[in-house]
Amino acid sequence: MSGRLAASRRSRVEPFLAMDVMSAAADLEAAGRDIVHMEVGQPGAPAPRAVLEAARKALEGRLGYTEALGIRPLRERIARHYRDEYGVEVPASRIMVTTGSSGGFNLTFLGAFDAGARIAMAAPGYPAYRNILKALGLVPVEIPVGPRTRWVLTADEVERAHAEAPLAGVLVASPANPTGTMTLPEALRDLVETCARLGIRFISDEIYHGLVYEGRAETALAFGGEPIVVNSFSKYYCMTGWRVGWLVLPEDLVRPFERLSQSFYISVPELSQRAALAAFDGREELEAVKEGYRRNRAHLLERLPSLGFDEIVPVDGAFYVYASVARFTNDAHDFTRRMLHEAGVAATPGPDFDHARGHRYIRFSFAGTEAAIREGTDRLAAWLR
Numbered sequence: 001m002s003g004r005l006a007a008s009r010r011s012r013v014e015p016f017l018a019m020d021v022m023s024a025a026a027d028l029e030a031a032g033r034d035i036v037h038m039e040v041g042q043p044g045a046p047a048p049r050a051v052l053e054a055a056r057k058a059l060e061g062r063l064g065y066t067e068a069l070g071i072r073p074l075r076e077r078i079a080r081h082y083r084d085e086y087g088v089e090v091p092a093s094r095i096m097v098t099t100g101s102s103g104g105f106n107l108t109f110l111g112a113f114d115a116g117a118r119i120a121m122a123a124p125g126y127p128a129y130r131n132i133l134k135a136l137g138l139v140p141v142e143i144p145v146g147p148r149t150r151w152v153l154t155a156d157e158v159e160r161a162h163a164e165a166p167l168a169g170v171l172v173a174s175p176a177n178p179t180g181t182m183t184l185p186e187a188l189r190d191l192v193e194t195c196a197r198l199g200i201r202f203i204s205d206e207i208y209h210g211l212v213y214e215g216r217a218e219t220a221l222a223f224g225g226e227p228i229v230v231n232s233f234s235k236y237y238c239m240t241g242w243r244v245g246w247l248v249l250p251e252d253l254v255r256p257f258e259r260l261s262q263s264f265y266i267s268v269p270e271l272s273q274r275a276a277l278a279a280f281d282g283r284e285e286l287e288a289v290k291e292g293y294r295r296n297r298a299h300l301l302e303r304l305p306s307l308g309f310d311e312i313v314p315v316d317g318a319f320y321v322y323a324s325v326a327r328f329t330n331d332a333h334d335f336t337r338r339m340l341h342e343a344g345v346a347a348t349p350g351p352d353f354d355h356a357r358g359h360r361y362i363r364f365s366f367a368g369t370e371a372a373i374r375e376g377t378d379r380l381a382a383w384l385r
């Protein structure tokens with residue numbers, strides 16, 4: 001029986017290795033081991049106090065379905081954020097609340113493209129893009145980036161790829177995962193304008209905005225065109241577990257996305273939406289958390305090269321260090337497995353982000369507490385000795 005009733009072909013996406021490492025670490029923890037978590041981009045700090053307070057208050061009342069686009073006060077508050085932070089006017093009517101940016105990506109790929117559409121992105125890049133696209137019958141087009149362009153995708157590369165075989169979309173994260181590198185504002189403008197000229201939909205993953213250590217990230221909305229902006233409360237706002245994010249949509253996509261969302265999810269959990277409304281008031285605490293990341297970043301940039309990790313990619317933002325392990329191995333997978341089991345340090349192997357070159361790289365997340373990150377490098381030093 002089980003041979004005949006198999007899982008769908010569309011489900012045959014690759015595993016998200018960072019999540020698999022997290023599971024393997026949880027198995028070891030269940031068996032009593034102590035593990036330092038540097039595998040997932042998950043803040044070690046809790047959500048700001050104002051968020052927790054708003055959640056407590058929300059629990060006193062009734063929690064129900066909300067409008068599929070999200071509760072109006074949250075959409076209005078997000079619109080204000082664009083005014084305050086970037087000086088960009090976006091009406092609340094173009095903002096949609098989603099179940100994390102992950103929910104936003106599902107809706108974006110379904111609502112903006114038809115099956116077979118080709119969507120370009122940088123490799124190395126966030127693995128879920130590729131996996132969601134494949135499951136939905138779209139085609140990820142991975143364009144290798146490297147030191148020549150500071151590990152970011154350029155408008156020239158997009159134009160070249162489009163000339164070879166037409167693209168329907170381009171997806172850029174800045175700061176990026178796993179590299180942490182930022183697409184500078186002028187380069188972002190070039191991308192937005194090139195895509196507009198070529199009739200390609202531009203998708204801007206701005207989930208790491210707020211986590212920039214030098215300079216400032218600009219939103220793709222500042223450059224006209226009709227980009228779709230994807231964002232989330234997960235990272236800067238320390239709310240991974242609340243599963244709440246948002247999209248900024250061109251006017252004509254709002255209703256199609258609303259229709260899809262009504263049937264897929266009904267709505268984002270009201271508790272998380274009410275809590276997220278207070279996230280923008282947690283600025284002081286969040287900036288203090290970010291200062292901790294800044295110290296973790298400095299610590300890793302100093303310590304990892306001395307331990308033998310090479311070719312460290314510029315960490316402009318986010319909370320990742322993507323480093324070569326070529327001095328130790330040609331199999332990052334095996335290296336991270338041994339590192340987890342023998343040193344008790346979890347990190348993510350490069351093939352999660354880059355099929356072609358990832359076997360020589362691993363990614364460390366420094367979103368954990370300072371104590372945890374220092375413990376991690378001490379364990380690595382002892383293990384590598």
Ligand SMILES: Cc1ncc(COP(=O)(O)O)c(C=O)c1O
Nearest residue numbers: 041100101102126173177232234
């Ligand atoms: C670049 C990028 N986009 C999107 C996500 C998904 O985040 P969430 O669904 O929690 O908003 C992540 C998570 O690591 C990420 O690194």
